[in-house]
Amino acid sequence: MIDGADTAWLMISSVLVLMMTLPALGLFYAGLVQAKNVLSVLVQCLAIACVVSLAWFVVGYSEAFSGTGPVLGDLKALLLQNVGRNAVHPGARVPETVYIMFQMTFAIITPGLIVGAYVERIRFGAVILFSLLWLLIVYDPVAHWVWGGGWLAAYGVMDFAGGIVVHVTAGTSAVVIAAMIGSRDGFPREVRPPHAPWMVMIGGCFLWVGWFGFNAGSAIKSGADAGMTMLATHLAASAATLTWMAIERVKFGKPSVVGAVTGSVAGLATITPASGYVGPLGAVVLGFAASCLCFAAVAAVKRKFKIDDALDVLGVHGVGGAFGSIALPLAAGIGTGGAALSHATGQQLAVQLLGVVSVAIWSALATAAIVKFVALTAGLRVAREAETQGLDFTAHGEVGYHVAG
Amino acid sequence: MIDGADTAWLMISSVLVLMMTLPALGLFYAGLVQAKNVLSVLVQCLAIACVVSLAWFVVGYSEAFSGTGPVLGDLKALLLQNVGRNAVHPGARVPETVYIMFQMTFAIITPGLIVGAYVERIRFGAVILFSLLWLLIVYDPVAHWVWGGGWLAAYGVMDFAGGIVVHVTAGTSAVVIAAMIGSRDGFPREVRPPHAPWMVMIGGCFLWVGWFGFNAGSAIKSGADAGMTMLATHLAASAATLTWMAIERVKFGKPSVVGAVTGSVAGLATITPASGYVGPLGAVVLGFAASCLCFAAVAAVKRKFKIDDALDVLGVHGVGGAFGSIALPLAAGIGTGGAALSHATGQQLAVQLLGVVSVAIWSALATAAIVKFVALTAGLRVAREAETQGLDFTAHGEVGYHVAG
Amino acid sequence: MIDGADTAWLMISSVLVLMMTLPALGLFYAGLVQAKNVLSVLVQCLAIACVVSLAWFVVGYSEAFSGTGPVLGDLKALLLQNVGRNAVHPGARVPETVYIMFQMTFAIITPGLIVGAYVERIRFGAVILFSLLWLLIVYDPVAHWVWGGGWLAAYGVMDFAGGIVVHVTAGTSAVVIAAMIGSRDGFPREVRPPHAPWMVMIGGCFLWVGWFGFNAGSAIKSGADAGMTMLATHLAASAATLTWMAIERVKFGKPSVVGAVTGSVAGLATITPASGYVGPLGAVVLGFAASCLCFAAVAAVKRKFKIDDALDVLGVHGVGGAFGSIALPLAAGIGTGGAALSHATGQQLAVQLLGVVSVAIWSALATAAIVKFVALTAGLRVAREAETQGLDFTAHGEVGYHVAG
Amino acid sequence: MKFIIAIIQPHRLDAVREALLQQGIEGMTVSEVRGYGRQKGHKEIYRGAEYRISFVPKLKIEVAVAAERSEAVVNVIRDAARSGNIGDGKIFVFDLETATRIRTGETGVDAL
Amino acid sequence: MKFIIAIIQPHRLDAVREALLQQGIEGMTVSEVRGYGRQKGHKEIYRGAEYRISFVPKLKIEVAVAAERSEAVVNVIRDAARSGNIGDGKIFVFDLETATRIRTGETGVDAL
């Protein structure tokens, strides 16, 4: 039976999660690039949202959420033709259509996150082809494994809102594509600073508020679980933001806006898998640890590995999501308010590790193959002059700022 | 009896639809004009929102939704003095106050859409006077005809969320006022490109997410209908966005940001009347057709008719809304998931056509009269020098960008 | 028992109110300052949100809402360790966690409002220390007095959504800190105009839509009261916006964007305490009076008292909130749709006056002491050169706009 | 060769450019400047406070021309840029010693 | 006549303008430029990566004056613009052949 309140909550959560991509993630990323690439980032996010939505409708939802085979869905929902107007999602009290919509917004933002790895140098056609294949080959299967009754679900892997399904897949794939497409011209010495930190901040704020739909919506029900999830999400983000600012204050003397917002996102990515299972104190601890870890990871990717994961998708999302997923069994036990685990703590830890590692490996391998394919077909990277002139004009024929008339 | 879930959904939908005007539509339009007019567009949207709200409170709601006469409401709700704190909207399970609020947000955005026709050259006083009269003479009656139990409702016209009431009225009126106020200085040869495509994109994104309140809110109930409406809305917008990009790619070699967002809006306007009646496949087909049609219409208005409907209100909203309204009976039958029509398909088609055409005619005639009146009283157009200098400074005494201190 | 609909409404209201700070208030204020300080304002709002959230978790909620002593809470909810996952908030049908979250968003925005007083010259460390102490010494006690069962609640003071708790505290404290920190260099002769009125407008719009969560969320229940509150809030804001524009039109010849948005905020602040008690007509009257009063107050603070309350926190929020709180008993009786008072009109008026005055005095005294303490420890004001160069670079090492590559 | 710098009202740019084109002058460089002069700036009023904006937006046009065309070009700019109001701007003429076209290395009048 | 170009620190503009006004110089043109010189640019650190910003924001002031006032004006600007730090900027003086006021067609010193 459909419950109006649960349905309203899941609908508004879907709206919030879509807003995370359109426009929040777009703004967050667009502010971090150079002024000559601001539009390209925005339109990449928009195009990914549309391509994923259609693919989700055609086959993606079937692959991930129809049937409970160990590896893949049963494809019975192709073109959503078996979805009745009044169908109810099994095990919940919301219409099937709303569940499809809610899950679609997750499928949209995940390849959207990867944009941060290849900005300022990728061909627009490659963005579209890559994101489509990546959805079908990486995201949909992994979503099935963890959330659709697949083999990781059978092991009892816990991932409340996508630490593994969203952040580990995106983070791992991001660093692979960044390495394969090569660094931006001039990296790391001559790369230009974020052209609009104010835009980063606005994008980050809307990511934050949208994330309540992401995490608390994942309860698929309005009530106590959603409530604690929301509170935990917010506290983790707050702790992470302050921690990142404190680190910057100590290391560089000044806490920056871009750093603070990066801390927020690190905290949000980290709490995501655990958000439905921890109490307030556990959330604060996770948030604090998130910024310490991600701060180090961001520097390591750039300096040690010299990979131009331009907007730090691995360092912030990948590392945060993996850490949150693994630390979840411990964090759930900190203070009051946590929820029960599927297994005893130690065993749960092992299962979580299995989940993170196997998904990371699959994401990396599959992404490498997809990128290779895209390079051979659509072509991966724009010409040097186009990169110099900027993608806004060369790929889209437009100029971001025409303030001088 | 009031249902908490339906009420919560309608309240949040009202918030989303208001957000479509404040600030989404403002940003969408403001990014498309020149830098010297950015503020004027924003404040026009704000002023319209306020004037319409007060007029709605004084008489507008009465005109449109109080009583079911064929042509006009019964004016019993003047100043909303007959609305009790706990009154329930007849036929629904939400408070009357929330229904008033929800419908008000539609009344706000509709004259707001017309802003796109006359930007960069209209007097601010004319905006206010025109919008007020237009609300009372065009919007309120038409809303009554279609949604308030008037003569078109009696014919069984179907318009789920405003293809006729919102988009046909706004689109037709836009082209009339654009023709009467005359083109911007230099049109079409010397007109300047959109000063901030990034702003267009942000505005477009918030329009998109707000549109879920517009369409799925129009179910006036949280549940299966709202769910399918939301899904259909999203899929149509996605299909339309990709279609517009594909057309631009083929015709000009490059898909632009402004084009992509225009496609989104075209898809959203087109699905609006049909959103509650179609299934997912029907929605995708409508979205695809929307961009093909609106792309052609936008060019035709500018090139063939040489009318400076500056931001393409007719081409995008009018044509999209009309097409969606007329195609609705066919689209509802595509694939599964559609809802029942009021009549047999053929007859429904005739009724829909009747609705679109009669509303278009009334909108055009009434707008012509109103514009004439405004021209004679408040004056329609600013002086040539004010147009050259920009409305921000000449009409509002401000400058949009003071970046250089 | 938890009600899903009430919970969904309170969760989404929490999201809306958080959005009022992140990013709405930030944008509203950031657009009003000079380009060289845009980031500092944004990051001040972000940091305040985080510090307040953690303090709320540690002790703030306990202070304000745990137990009903006359002056302070009982501190039983330290670290929220007594809050069970499924705890229900007494007297409501929502989870305790959601109530904590909702109230936290109010605690965040209130010190956020004070930012407007000290922008462009304060040390970042002072912002953090001041806001933390101010929360614990001013906000939490006052929230307890009025909403947590404290002595003002015992007197029957009515404050639906924070005219006293939010706006009077913030407004009074703002003018005190503004006076103590001193004017910006060059005030009033050489102060620069708002660097981005378009940003003010966007921020203002999101404040407006978020305010529905603030006011209608304060019903803590989805239904008729929330509905009327939303309608009243919107009508008051509309009336106030038009009134401010009209005053500017008459006095200066041109209605400005910044003025119009200021009017909106004045109307919203004024209706806040009364929003749950008035009908539509009362709301419109309050909105109209709000702009008349606040317009005069803004000028008075600057010209008469020569205090550089830079973004007019006292003039807009303080005066608006105080006026709305005091006028509430009268406004509730205008037209139909109002709610019952706690006392007879005259007595209620006296009680309201007592509430406003005592809270204003406490806020002023406590703020003076806190500011003194901050000045002696963290230091209050940046050096003259840092002020000239701008806080973005000197305090955060960043530049807001890098458009020229 | 001469180098001409004209400070003009922004909205006269199109007129000046077309007038120069008709004179066969096909190259010029334009930049945004702010001017201070007899034309006083304006006031902006925000929330009752007056902000004096002393500097007025202007455009600066730079054109290098052969010496003998200098006077004619000055006249053309003067006529095209004039709106008759205070603040219409100035035209300054300098001696230009050498000019080089970067692409070809040509120098002198050929480089223009 | 002479044409003076001064490159100054942005925050000295008001001081320079007032000093010039006191000298009776009531016209000038200002634009934003970026300077490179002994004053090295700064670093911005984002997410642990250092970005070198080589160019420093400066303002360029252009003033045309009668030849005999040139030296005095240079001195006035120099004194008003000086903060004593590296990067305070330069003042360049050029010979100005002709000046024309667009509005009236006046030329020479009268045009200033």
Next chain:
Amino acid sequence: MKFIIAIIQPHRLDAVREALLQQGIEGMTVSEVRGYGRQKGHKEIYRGAEYRISFVPKLKIEVAVAAERSEAVVNVIRDAARSGNIGDGKIFVFDLETATRIRTGETGVDAL
């Protein structure tokens, strides 16, 4: 002393700056300008309407040098700024009468 104004393609700035540095020229001033010339502007197409953008973004580099270095500096800029396409820009050389360093009051070549 000579004063060199070069109008170049924006993306050649780094190359020019490094070439100048190697010549020992450590000071320069850069600003954004828009150029009109043989290189025609571009079109932007929005919603099927073509917008002609006549002016092309360029950078203007200003360098004051001792007279005897002028030719060498012009050559260095020419070589570093050249990409071989129409629109590569121009280099103009002027006589510079005096130069003053604001901070120290030094004048002449010492001020550079």
